[in-house]
Amino acid sequence: MGFLREKKTNETNEKKEKKKTEKPAPRFKTAYTQTFDTFGECKIILDTVTGVNYLFVDSTGSAGITPLLDQNGKPVVSIITADSKE
Numbered sequence: 001m002g003f004l005r006e007k008k009t010n011e012t013n014e015k016k017e018k019k020k021t022e023k024p025a026p027r028f029k030t031a032y033t034q035t036f037d038t039f040g041e042c043k044i045i046l047d048t049v050t051g052v053n054y055l056f057v058d059s060t061g062s063a064g065i066t067p068l069l070d071q072n073g074k075p076v077v078s079i080i081t082a083d084s085k086e
Helices: 003-023
Strands: 028-036 040-047 055-060 062-067
Touching: none
Parallel strands: none
Antiparallel strands: 028 040, 040 055, 055 062
16 A cells, blocks of 8 residues: 555656746737837737736837726727737
């Protein structure tokens, strides 16, 4: 019985070590970018955990971020798939 318990413990420890070394997928992904000559840059950033989309504006000397809202004032939420997280 001791051998089986030892083997299980080793497998559990190996799984924990593997999990520690795996790099998690980034939480935020740039879904869209548009650059303006005089204004700067706008990006739509996707939160791959919640699905919420954010508008990020990077203008000369300043930047800001806000949730992207639909016509009813509610946050735009995307459906998250395995491809979204890559």
